[in-house]
Amino acid sequence: MGTLYEDIIDYGGEVFGKEHLETLRECVQCGKCTGGCPSGRNTAFRTRKLMQMALVDMREEIFNAPELWFCSTCYTCYERCPKGVKVTDIIRTIRNLAAKEGHMSVPHRMIGVYVMKTGHAVPIGPAQMELREAVGLESQPPTAQHPQNKDQLEQVQTIFKTTGYDAMIDFDWDTMNLKGMDKGGKK
Amino acid sequence: MTEHPTEYAYFLGCITPNRYPGIEAATKKIFTEFGIETKEMVGASCCPAPGVFGSFDMHTWLPVAARNLAIAEEMDLEIYVTCNGCYGSLQEADHLLRENPKLKEKTNKILGKFGREYKGTTKVNHSIVVLHDFIGLEKLKERITKPMNDVNVAVHYGCHFLKPREVRGHGSSETPYILEDLVKVTGAKDVDYKDKLMCCGAGGGNRTADSVQSLEWMRQKLVSAMEVGCDCMVHPCAFCHLQLDRGQAEMNKAFGTSFDFPILFATQFLGLAMGLSEKEVGLDAQTTTMPEKLLK
Numbered sequence: 001m002g003t004l005y006e007d008i009i010d011y012g013g014e015v016f017g018k019e020h021l022e023t024l025r026e027c028v029q030c031g032k033c034t035g036g037c038p039s040g041r042n043t044a045f046r047t048r049k050l051m052q053m054a055l056v057d058m059r060e061e062i063f064n065a066p067e068l069w070f071c072s073t074c075y076t077c078y079e080r081c082p083k084g085v086k087v088t089d090i091i092r093t094i095r096n097l098a099a100k101e102g103h104m105s106v107p108h109r110m111i112g113v114y115v116m117k118t119g120h121a122v123p124i125g126p127a128q129m130e131l132r133e134a135v136g137l138e139s140q141p142p143t144a145q146h147p148q149n150k151d152q153l154e155q156v157q158t159i160f161k162t163t164g165y166d167a168m169i170d171f172d173w174d175t176m177n178l179k180g181m182d183k184g185g186k187k
Numbered sequence: 188m189t190e191h192p193t194e195y196a197y198f199l200g201c202i203t204p205n206r207y208p209g210i211e212a213a214t215k216k217i218f219t220e221f222g223i224e225t226k227e228m229v230g231a232s233c234c235p236a237p238g239v240f241g242s243f244d245m246h247t248w249l250p251v252a253a254r255n256l257a258i259a260e261e262m263d264l265e266i267y268v269t270c271n272g273c274y275g276s277l278q279e280a281d282h283l284l285r286e287n288p289k290l291k292e293k294t295n296k297i298l299g300k301f302g303r304e305y306k307g308t309t310k311v312n313h314s315i316v317v318l319h320d321f322i323g324l325e326k327l328k329e330r331i332t333k334p335m336n337d338v339n340v341a342v343h344y345g346c347h348f349l350k351p352r353e354v355r356g357h358g359s360s361e362t363p364y365i366l367e368d369l370v371k372v373t374g375a376k377d378v379d380y381k382d383k384l385m386c387c388g389a390g391g392g393n394r395t396a397d398s399v400q401s402l403e404w405m406r407q408k409l410v411s412a413m414e415v416g417c418d419c420m421v422h423p424c425a426f427c428h429l430q431l432d433r434g435q436a437e438m439n440k441a442f443g444t445s446f447d448f449p450i451l452f453a454t455q456f457l458g459l460a461m462g463l464s465e466k467e468v469g470l471d472a473q474t475t476t477m478p479e480k481l482l483k
């Protein structure tokens with residue numbers, strides 16, 4: 001583990017390219033990002049402040065604040081930053097690092113549970129099948145959740161196993177839920 | 188003029204087929220009207236949500252998205268989508284994989300475990316762009332049988348339709364025109380409003396992190412549209428639809444309000460103007476009610 005800045009460049013760099021994330025160093029703390037941020041107008045989340053906190057390595061403070069998760073990834077800051085800081089992608093990378101270190105809420109982890117179980121973050125149920133029929137569609141779309149496509153769902157599950165996402169959220173393949181959830185617990 | 192495909196792989200995602208099938212039905216019906224054929228993508232999964240899975244683990248997000256792209260490549264077709272989340276995810280994944288051969292190799296190692304490969308041979312289109320740029324406003328106009336002459340529309344873009352510009356390629360994210368054009372072609376009035384470019388509040392896991400807080404963003408947005416006399420909101424995103432439509436019921440419960448502001452996906456709105464019924468485009472089965480004005 002390096003400084004937070006180094007980890008951002010290493011972890012996110014492989015996907016976005018290092019230069020993309022190195023723009024963080026260009027931040028001049030002008031506050032234009034905060035000025036247009038819909039979250040900043042409604043919550044204690046401050047985009048400018050987060051950029052500075054990342055630069056001065058305030059890892060634990062960032063990871064432990066609920067505000068880290070109040071960014072909707074709307075890209076307004078990203079588009080408007082006068083210094084070309086790729087703000088939204090930097091925030092997503094910081095969140096990745098936080099999640100890896102266990103800072104992930106149960107509702108957020110549940111989204112992964114749905115995808116591993118059904119292939120979909122928002123799966124279909126009987127009531128929605130009726131809605132589909134009412135507009136003249138097949139009751140179930142031919143997606144990964146369709147009973148005929150079990151092999152397709154397995155492919156999605158293979159990806160989650162390969163990247164270790166299942167372990168990251170404490171997924172239990174026997175219960176197809178988070179570990180301990182059958183006992184009503186968190187972990 | 189470039190020739191555009193007349194056959195597409197429809198990437199359904201989650202919310203369109205599993206919550207608002209009216210959006211799927213309206214889009215397919217309109218495309219059929221204009222001779223555009225839709226093919227289903229068998230086995231496609233969640234895109235997966237870019238702000239959500241991209242926020243949790245981008246190294247999982249990418250291969251799941253790449254697998255979806257590979258399905259369309261196997262069909263030898265370009266993709267269309269009806270959700271900004273799907274658009275954001277698939278187009279960004281395609282963009283990153285095209286630019287970075289090492290990343291592509293790493294991703295294909297995972298896909299290779301089940302015999303698939305991402306090649307970079309499809310293209311991700313938004314259904315709204317297919318309507319605007321490929322079918323075109325002229326042809327659309329000819330099919331308007333129920334003009335929306337006295338209807339004031341608040342256009343809502345959502346975020347990942349326009350941004351980031353370098354990936355989306357629809358020009359300025361501050362002065363967009365595509366949805367405005369589609370609204371005007373029906374005879375309706377496109378009305379500017381204070382929070383027009385504001386996010387619906389749902390993305391990036393924000394709705395899941397704190398739903399009441401995320402509903403407050405939407406409340407502000409809706410109020411700013413209502414203040415200037417808008418009759419409804421027209422948008423291009425199934426995920427925004429979930430927040431804007433169902434979210435109003437949640438908001439009324441949380442805040443003790445009584446909002447019932449009509450929310451329509453762009454093809455539902457166009458569908459009505461082309462003579463489809465409320466029921467055919469699924470607008471009778473959602474939370475917000477449609478005023479007579481839109482249905483006459």
Ligand code: SF4
Pocket residue numbers: 026027028029030031032033034047048051080081082083084085087
């Ligand atoms: S707009 Fe850009 S330069 Fe200004 S504070 Fe935000 S990230 Fe830094």
Ligand code: SF4
Pocket residue numbers: 033036037038039040047070071072073074075076077078087088091
């Ligand atoms: S992407 Fe996040 S930080 Fe940037 S303006 Fe939008 S909500 Fe704020």
